Amino acid sequence: MSTTDESDTTGTTELAPSGIPPEDPGSRELAPGSEIPANSTVNRRQGFGDGFLSTISTGWAQRPEILPPAREQAVFAALRRAAVSAAFPGKRLVVPAGPSKVRSNDTDYPFRAHSAFAHLTAWAGDAVPDSVLVFDPRDGEDEPGHDVTLYFRERADRTTAEFYANPSIGEFWIGPRPARGGVAADLGLDTAHIDSFAASDDDLVVDEDADLTRFVSELRLRKDEYEIAQMQLAIEVTADGFDDIVADLPRIIAHPRGERLVEGIFHQRARSDGNWEGYDTIAASGPHACYLHWTRNDGAVAPGDLILIDAGVELDSLYTADITRTIPVGGTFTEVQRRVYEAVLEAADAAFAAAKPGALFSDLNAAAWSVIAHRIEEWGFLPVSAEASLDPTTGHHHRRWMVHGTSHHLGIDVHDCAQARRELYAGGTLEPGMVFTIEPGLYFQIDDLMVPEQYRGIGVRIEDDILMTADGPVNLSSAIPRTADDVEAWVARRSS
Incomplete structure (x- = not known):
């Protein structure tokens, strides 16, 4: 291990007569004492006496x-x-x-x-x-x-x-x-x-x-004990950020761009207790929740709508959480909103149940999509049977309303291990030490004529961060309310 003391000047440059090393390509400042030409476009830089x-x-x-x-x-x-x-x-x-x-x-x-x-x-x-x-x-x-x-x-x-x-x-x-x-x-x-x-x-x-x-x-597919501890801490700080948002719902509702307030409230927690957000916060209220990566965050947050919040705190170590919760702005789900929410929760729980050591990573998708396809069939939206829609070659009709996958690896990047071989990632098996998301959703866009009007503009996603252990999966984010009843109680408790 090499060390230096304060007298070590390796790599430094002595002062030139002008006061700045002329060979320094990184300097954005004029050489001290130099005159600024009258036709210069450099307006802020000053010489030194x-x-x-x-x-x-x-x-x-x-x-x-x-x-x-x-x-x-x-x-x-x-x-x-x-x-x-x-x-x-x-x-x-x-x-x-x-x-x-x-x-x-x-x-x-x-x-x-x-x-x-x-x-x-x-x-x-x-x-x-x-x-x-x-x-x-x-x-x-x-x-x-x-x-x-x-x-x-x-x-x-x-x-x-x-x-x-x-x-x-x-x-x-x-x-x-x-x-x-x-x-x-x-x-x-x-x-x-x-x-x-x-x-x-x-x-x-x-x-x-x-x-x-x-x-x-x-190399990052399986996390060591330090990484796992950092992931748990990032999730705990993220949970505090979600609590901050729910507690400030009255102020958020009152602002014409309440989505921006959601983003800012979470940013304060991320910067005070972490390094930054691990990715741009999605604060998507009402129909905006149907846009998967809505980060413009410039809309109102109105009672009667749902707000989908996808956010994660990145720690100083750069490990990040990735959590999504969908919250009724007014504190209570409507009948249709609850029906959609509980279908997504059922899909998430099915994917969690499929997550076992040695199971295929793709099994999570299959489990969640099966629930989604059957629920949409039950509601009468699917143009074919659920089984026909689940056919990987001729089907996937259900993916009109859940176009994304169910899971991705998580760690020092929000989409970690992205350059891994497909046979070790999407086609790989679940092993102890892996940390990944489970995040099914349903999104009925505002102009979707294939669904009844009362469903249009509803978007729901529930996302948790999962650690695989030798004994099975552990939901690291389970402390953040997940069920419809618990979410309603959370809003009532925190925002009153």
Whole structure:
């Protein structure tokens, strides 16, 4: 493990006479002391006077470096790296964190490291953009495996120009950046400055090499004990966010864009108790609930309607929940709303019952779709029998009203393990350690002439997060009200 102390200036650049290193391509600031041409389109950037340049590097208190103990997840990340190393003997592997992404002009989106990078380093919500994890194969048969190094742009001390002149990475702008020694101790990894990293034409790079990309995705199919604990915590915080929404229903109803308030209330919980949302919150009231990924969230929330809320808190570790509840805005389901809701709940319970160790992942779909097809047949909407509709080749008429699947893996991504082979995912078997959703739904769009008018504009989805154990499935989100009676009681209790 490499360490540095405060005097380590590897990779830093001494002040040039102008006050800024002219070769610095990342700077968004003009060179200090330089004149701005009259025809320039640069309107916000200012030069620096000699008085500033002669004093900016002095008068600062000494910063002691205290090396932290390795974070809890570091030991699990080391085991994951060992698995990657064993799968690619003799190959140089590169796992980038990714760059910052521009949102508008000189404003970036909040940085989130690539999921494979976070999984293999344990560096998550506090990771630095443009970092790279590198597996260098060892020479000789006596010492197989890889030497693993984390390359990143460490902090610049106050003798360097980027400290004050570079809004992208300067500490004056974005706050302190970590030193190599602290990161090495924190993550249990050797570290080096990003300037010393050199790519090779023979490198296997995540998102460029199919085999490596697939492997690091499949590595997340089964969660370790740290990951499972994080998933449970993310769900608990998400439950608090749903409680916040239900408690604030009167204010939400009173606002002309109540869906935005739902989104904002949940965001407050996600940011206060976590890192962010794991995905854009769906706050879909009335007919909007029939649009599967409604994230515009600009509609009213009116009594008499249902509101479908699909939301999940992402923790600082980047593990996220993914929960959906459908709530009667006025506190009580109508007869038709309850009929649809209870059909969806029955489908969810059927999928849960089908979830056993060794069962096919596709069995969850089959169980939920069977309930949906039979209920729609019973209501008289289905143009064929339920059995005919369930035929995978000539049928699927029922999917007009449930076009999505019933389940997906969940973890550090909301749709985790997405690059895994189909035979291990959709065609795979359920194994202990897997975390996945069960989320059937029914959606009768406002202009659907194949259903009676009283059904139009009703959308219902119920989504829970499930852990498979050796003894069977565990609903990690069962504490959030699920049955129609419990949801009505929840609204009455929290929003009164």
